[in-house]
Each structure stands twice: as structure tokens, then as C-alpha cells.
Amino acid sequence: MCELFAMSSSEPANVTFSLGVFGERGGRLGPHRDGWGLAFAERRDFRIVKEAEPAASSACMRFVESNEIRSTIVISHLRLATGRRIVSYENTHPFARELYGRTHVLAHNGDVPGVLDDPRFEPSWHFPLGETDSERAFCALMDRLRAGLAPDTGQDLAAKLPIVRQWAGELARHGTANFLLSDGEHLFAHRSTRLFVVERSCPASYESLGSDSLRASLTTSGAATQRVALVATQPLTLDEAWTELPAGEVVVLRRGRRVVA
Amino acid sequence: MCELFAMSSSEPANVTFSLGVFGERGGRLGPHRDGWGLAFAERRDFRIVKEAEPAASSACMRFVESNEIRSTIVISHLRLATGRRIVSYENTHPFARELYGRTHVLAHNGDVPGVLDDPRFEPSWHFPLGETDSERAFCALMDRLRAGLAPDTGQDLAAKLPIVRQWAGELARHGTANFLLSDGEHLFAHRSTRLFVVERSCPASYESLGSDSLRASLTTSGAATQRVALVATQPLTLDEAWTELPAGEVVVLRRGRRVVA
Numbered sequence: 001m002c003e004l005f006a007m008s009s010s011e012p013a014n015v016t017f018s019l020g021v022f023g024e025r026g027g028r029l030g031p032h033r034d035g036w037g038l039a040f041a042e043r044r045d046f047r048i049v050k051e052a053e054p055a056a057s058s059a060c061m062r063f064v065e066s067n068e069i070r071s072t073i074v075i076s077h078l079r080l081a082t083g084r085r086i087v088s089y090e091n092t093h094p095f096a097r098e099l100y101g102r103t104h105v106l107a108h109n110g111d112v113p114g115v116l117d118d119p120r121f122e123p124s125w126h127f128p129l130g131e132t133d134s135e136r137a138f139c140a141l142m143d144r145l146r147a148g149l150a151p152d153t154g155q156d157l158a159a160k161l162p163i164v165r166q167w168a169g170e171l172a173r174h175g176t177a178n179f180l181l182s183d184g185e186h187l188f189a190h191r192s193t194r195l196f197v198v199e200r201s202c203p204a205s206y207e208s209l210g211s212d213s214l215r216a217s218l219t220t221s222g223a224a225t226q227r228v229a230l231v232a233t234q235p236l237t238l239d240e241a242w243t244e245l246p247a248g249e250v251v252v253l254r255r256g257r258r259v260v261a
Numbered sequence: 262m263c264e265l266f267a268m269s270s271s272e273p274a275n276v277t278f279s280l281g282v283f284g285e286r287g288g289r290l291g292p293h294r295d296g297w298g299l300a301f302a303e304r305r306d307f308r309i310v311k312e313a314e315p316a317a318s319s320a321c322m323r324f325v326e327s328n329e330i331r332s333t334i335v336i337s338h339l340r341l342a343t344g345r346r347i348v349s350y351e352n353t354h355p356f357a358r359e360l361y362g363r364t365h366v367l368a369h370n371g372d373v374p375g376v377l378d379d380p381r382f383e384p385s386w387h388f389p390l391g392e393t394d395s396e397r398a399f400c401a402l403m404d405r406l407r408a409g410l411a412p413d414t415g416q417d418l419a420a421k422l423p424i425v426r427q428w429a430g431e432l433a434r435h436g437t438a439n440f441l442l443s444d445g446e447h448l449f450a451h452r453s454t455r456l457f458v459v460e461r462s463c464p465a466s467y468e469s470l471g472s473d474s475l476r477a478s479l480t481t482s483g484a485a486t487q488r489v490a491l492v493a494t495q496p497l498t499l500d501e502a503w504t505e506l507p508a509g510e511v512v513v514l515r516r517g518r519r520v521v522a
Contacts, residue, residue: 042350044390048309063324089303098358101388125386127362127412129305151388 003078003213003233004109004195006180008187008253010227011220012070018215034079035092038064039105041073041184046103050092072255073187075180077107078213091130094180097142100154104142104183108134109233110176110192115140120170133174141167141181155185157252161260164188165250172248180231187253189231191245198242199229199258209236227256264339264474264494265370265456267441269448269514271488272481273331279476295340296353299325300366302334302445307364311353333516334448336441338368339474351391355441358387358403361415365403365444369395370494371437371453376401381431394435402428402442416446418513422521425449426511433509441492448514450492452506459503460490460519470497488517 007015017038037050047069051060077093094105115121115133125146126139141164148163149156164181168190171177178195181188189195209216211234220226231253235242245251245261252260268276278299298311308330312321338354355366376382376394386407387400402425409424410417425442429451432438439456442449450456466483469476472495481487492514496503506512506522513521 045351047350060324060328062327063321066323067321089308090306098387098390101390103390125407126359129359129362129364146386 003211004107004178004180004231005074005076005214005216005233005236006107006182006187006189006231007074007218008229008231008256009072009220010225010256011223012072013221013226013228014068014070014217014219015074016067016217016219017064017076034087036078037076037093037107039073039075039094039096039107039182040069040071041182042071044102044184046094046096046105046182046184047071048094048096048105050089050094052087052089052092073182073184075105075107075182075187076214077109077180086131088130091132091135093134095135095138097126097139099142099145099183100149100151102154102183102185104145104181106134106138106141107180108137109178112137112171112174112177114174115171118170118174137167137171155183157186157260160186161250161252168250169248178233185254186259187229187231189245189251189253190249191247194233195231195245196233196235196242197229197231197245197251197253197258198235198237198240199227199256200240201225201227201256207237211236229253229256229258264472265368265439265441265492266335266337266475266477266494266497267368267443267448267450267492268335268479269490269492269517270333270481271486271517272484273333274482274487274489275329275331275480276335277328277478277480278325278337295348297339298337298354298368300334300336300355300357300368300443301330301332302443303332305363305445307355307357307366307443307445308332309355309357309366311350311355313348313350313353334443334445336366336368336443336448337475338370338441347392349391352393352396354395356396356399358400360403360406360444361410361412363415363444363446365406365442367395367399367402368441369398370439373398373432373435373438375435376432379431379435398428398432416444418447418521421447422449422511422513429511430509439494446515447520448490448492450506450512450514451510452508455494456492456506457494457496457503458490458492458506458512458514458519459496459498459501460488460517461501462486462488462517468498472497490514490517490519 094107121140126142382401387403
């Protein structure tokens with residue numbers, strides 16, 4: 001299983017992660033076997049931290065567990081299951097490409113092997129660095145966004161969303177398309193099987209979130225006006241109403257608020 | 262002053278860095294004021310670690326100082342002087358873009374402000390994320406490489422080098438063009454003012470290299486056949502013959518060996 005997590009916030013917030021496989025009492029039973037990756041929005045760019053290998057004790061992991069980065073959008077991807085894929089840095093999510101002066105990132109959970117043979121996903125401008133179906137699909141999306149948008153409409157949601165929806169539909173017909181996509185302003189989320197969301201305002205200034213494989217600590221400014229939305233493969237808090245995303249729909253979050261669907 | 266450093270090696274080698282401003286006896290007198298960045302080749306991708314702010318004690322810096330990454334190409338950029346530039350993540354070198362399935366990275370030392378007004382550097386496909394003259398110049402190079410090459414000739418040095426040379430000449434006419442550029446296989450280096458190179462085979466399996474602002478530790482396999490070439494703003498070892506790169510020429514290194522110029 002893969003696990004997805006994302007945060008969208010109206011004000012920069014700090015998210016630190018403990019990655020591993022956790023037991024019922026919270027103890028870490030083991031590392032993730034097949035890599036993990038994080039993306040933190042930095043104005044028009046994303047800071048990407050990822051690792052292809054089990055890394056419970058690596059320097060990279062220690063960096064993540066003690067990071068001081070504050071951001072308005074954070075995306076993470078954990079790969080827990082072994083598969084047919086080549087385990088390497090460039091096959092590790094999230095993937096990133098620049099379009100019209102904005103880094104875009106994708107984290108995808110699910111197998112869509114038919115993408116590798118489908119001419120609708122043939123790259124023309126953005127080419128995969130690795131071998132995964134997910135990255136090939138991402139490159140096709142970036143090609144379509146480039147063709148359908150222009151430098152001055154690259155962030156126009158009304159123009160962008162139909163392209164993402166069309167692509168998500170084609171992706172889902174090839175298999176499972178749980179994904180998180182961001183252009184640094186919008187967070188697009190799509191569920192085929194499992195993906196939950198919670199929205200709140202006035203959050204606690206510090207809190208811990210957790211599942212069997214992810215522990216996250218969220219530190220916000222505590223400002224009364226701050227809004228935060230979280231998306232995850234499974235609900236990470238017990239005292240809130242996490243709702244399942246509508247299957248097959250592209251949900252859009254912006255500054256901690258659901259703006260579409 | 263900015264400081265550039267690069268390694269090209271026939272076999273993966275580990276380079277760890279201590280970043281700071283060092284005194285005569287090696288003690289760290291202070292952090293870099295305006296950011297630093299590193300790029301490590303990972304097959305067809307690069308792992309980028311960079312930070313816009315003084316960071317002598319940051320988690321990101323600790324990661325760099327204890328990193329376990331082995332790579333055949335490493336590029337680093339330190340910015341030591343304050344300038345007119347906006348200090349932000351996306352304005353921090355190295356810059357990266359994907360072309361024909363290979364991440365390309367650039368670290369540049371020098372001011373080339375005329376690039377911002379020169380229509381020859383107007384972006385058409387690769388757009389800057391930030392405001393620097395360096396990133397705009399890099400995007401123009403990537404546009405030219407995309408236009409002049411094809412997916413199956415993207416790594417053809419005979420086709421690529423004339424484009425890089427033409428661009429380097431135009432860049433140098435706008436100011437100072439000391440740069441390090443890589444496509445993950447080739448390391449291109451160009452000197453306007455200061456840039457030195459040393460090549461060796463059978464290096465020591467462990468050694469320390471240092472200048473006033475950079476301490477690097479290089480761990481190689483110790484194999485008799487390993488070749489390593491280092492490029493730096495100033496010679497980093499005392500007992501070797503570092504030679505200044507020919508001014509205005511694009512030098513190409515591959516697998517630890519100079520293959521052009």
C-alpha cells in the first residue's frame with residue numbers, strides 16, 4: 001500500500017514527519033521499504049526531499065524529522081509495498097516539472113500499467129526520467145497543460161481544471177488513480193479507492209496526527225483566521241469528521257479551503 | 262563572492278561538505294549569508310539540496326554534513342556576498358530543468374544583468390521560477406537545447422556542445438560567466454574570471470579539501486582505475502597542480518576525465 005498525505009493552509013505551517021511502520025502503541029516497528037518523498041511549496045517552486053531506499057535512520061530522514069520549513073502546501077508519499085518497479089531516486093514520488101514559471105508536483109497511489117502503452121500518454125515535451133507509469137502519466141498531464149494554457153493563464157483554475165479532470169478520467173480507466181497534484185497555489189486531489197479530507201479553521205497551534213505508517217506534527221501560527229485542510233489515505237485524527245473524497249471527482253483546495261467539489 | 266565546486270568521477274564517490282566561512286586554522290567563523298546549494302547526480306535525475314538563508318546550524322545543513330549519498334557528479338554553489346537579489350529558495354543555485362528525460366542543472370557565479378532585457382534570453386518553453394539573471398539565462402539555454410536537439414540526440418555531445426558554447430559566449434558578453442552545468446553525464450565548466458581544475462587517477466580513498474569558505478571530504482572506492490576531476494573557484498589542495506581553465510572556453514568532463522578542451 002502507498003500512503004498519501006497533503007496539507008493546504010492559508011498561512012505557512014510547519015509539518016514534521018516521522019516515517020515508519022508503527023505499532024498500536026506508537027512504537028516504530030520498521031522503516032518504509034520502498035521509499036518516500038515530500039514536497040514543500042516555496043513560493044513558485046517546491047522543495048523536494050525524497051529517498052528511494054528504506055531510510056529510518058538516514059541523514060535524509062533525520063532532516064525530515066527535524067525540519068524547520070514552514071509552507072502553505074505540503075505533499076507526502078510513502079510507498080509501503082514492494083512491486084515490479086525499479087527502486088531508484090527518479091522513480092520515487094513526488095515528481096516535479098516546471099510549467100510557465102511554476103513547479104508542479106504529483107504524488108500518485110495506484111497501478112496504471114496501461115499508461116505505458118497508451119498513445120494518449122506519449123510524451124512530447126516533458127519526458128520521464130524513470131520507468132514508472134505514474135511519471136509517464138504526469139509528463140502527459142504537463143504536456144496537456146502546456147498545450148492548453150499560456151504563460152499568463154497557467155494559474156487560471158477555470159482553464160486548468162478541465163484539463164486535469166480529463167486526464168484524471170483517462171488515468172482512472174487504466175487502474176487506480178488516487179493522486180495529489182499541486183502548482184504551488186492549488187492542491188488537486190482525486191480518489192479512486194481511499195482518500196479522506198478534513199477542513200478546519202482556528203486549529204490548535206500544535207498537534208500530532210498519525211496512522212499506522214505516518215506520524216506528523218503540525219505547527220500553525222495559532223491565528224484565529226488560519227484555515228487548514230488535510231488530505232490523507234486514512235483519517236489521521238480521531239476527534240474530527242474526516243470525509244471521504246467523492247470517487248472520480250477532482251477536488252481543489254486553496255489556502256486551506258475546498259474551492260471545487 | 263560566490264564559490265563553485267564540482268566533482269566528476271568514473272565511479273560513485275561520496276562528498277560531504279562543511280559550509281561556512283573558515284579562519285586560518287580551520288575554525289568556522291560564520292555561516293554563509295546568502296544561501297548555498299548542492300546537486301548530486303542520481304541516474305537521469307539530480308538530487309538538489311539548497312537553502313536561501315544563512316544555515317550553519319539548520320537541519321538541512323546537518324543533512325549535508327552527514328550525507329551518505331554517493332554520486333558520479335556533484336555540483337555546489339555558495340553565495341557569500343549580499344547583493345541586489347531577492348533571497349529566496351527559487352533564486353538559489355543550482356537551478357534544474359528536465360530535457361528529453363534528463364535533469365539538467367546550472368550553478369553560475371557572476372552578474373549578467375543585461376540578460377534580463379536581452380530578447381535572445383526571452384523564455385519560450387522553460388520559464389524562470391524566480392527573478393535572477395542566472396535562472397533566466399539557464400531557461401534560455403534549455404530552450405535552445407530543446408530546439409536544437411531531439412529525444413534521441415539529447416545526450417549527443419557533438420550536437421550539444423556548440424549550443425552551450427554559443428550561449429556561454431552571449432552570457433559572457435553580459436558580464437561574468439563562471440558556471441558549472443551538467444546533464445548527469447557531462448559536466449560543462451566555463452571560466453570568465455576564476456575557475457580551476459585538477460584531474461587524477463588512483464586518488465586517496467579519503468581526503469579533505471578546503472578553502473576559506475568550503476570544506477569537503479571526498480570518499481572514493483579506492484579502486485586503482487577510479488578517475489576523479491575536481492573544478493573549483495580556488496584550488497582546494499596544496500600538493501596538486503590545479504590549472505586554471507582557459508578563459509572563455511567550455512570545458513567538458515565525463516567520468517572524471519576532461520574530454521573537451
